[in-house]
Amino acid sequence: MTKETSQVIYLISLFFFFVSLFYAIFYKFQVGKAENMIGITLSQSIKVFLIISVLLPIASTLIVLFFLVFQ
């Protein structure tokens, strides 16, 4: 695989992780809105998974950036 090909793959995956990060943040915001609307709060264990869904794209983005810089 050439360097250019791998760079394209890294950029596509970066775009994907950015999109999923914005989705996760917006989803978390909407869940808070739903909590206020319905009047019940999510249990702590579900909140942990919500936080993981935000942190995972951030970690993935950093990993891809690392690969991109030090390839």
Place this chain on the structure above:
Amino acid sequence: MSKNGVVLQNGMGAFLTNNEERLILVARQHWFPLAMRLAILLPGTFLTITVILLTFSYLALSYKLAVITTLVILVIAVNLFVKAVVDWYFHLYIVTTRKILEACYTPLFSHVINEVLLDQVRCTEVDIQMEGIFREVIDMGNIMITFDRPTHQEEFCLMNIRDPQKVGILLGDALDAMQHYYGMPAWYKTKGGSHKTRFAEDIFPQNMLGLRGGFV
């Protein structure tokens, strides 16, 4: 907070419209439909990751690409997992002394609230359905409440409820009590009386015109 599929009633004031209204039941679906979705999602994710890692090692491709592909699948799986759990958590059936409603909030995707005002309808049946051995074992079933509206009959379904017999009996008693509270229909069957039907009130002409106190 929830206990045995029935949500504890603190913080449910958003659905009470006046001071006299009281909560009778707040329930969400049985955990089994959620478990079925997760039972497909989680092994599917691990299987896909395993296949991808084996393929990458067999074809001797870059380990960096294998890591990125695994991360992509993990991000998708975590988001699907969270969505499944949150959708289940925010799907509630709420019964108060004034109304029955189904609140189904799937954040970012849809928001559905079906509401039946009990003073506008007459409840004629509360049916409990538990079909199949597995449903009997895990104690999961549906409750169908039939309402008789002035123009047509309509069913309100509480799907995949935990302990449906207990909830159905509770609902039947509560709806019966509310029926008496909101008033009987003009003609109704007496249980032990000699007459088949009994006259309760005259609905014409004052009640139809909303002039019960007399003509203005």
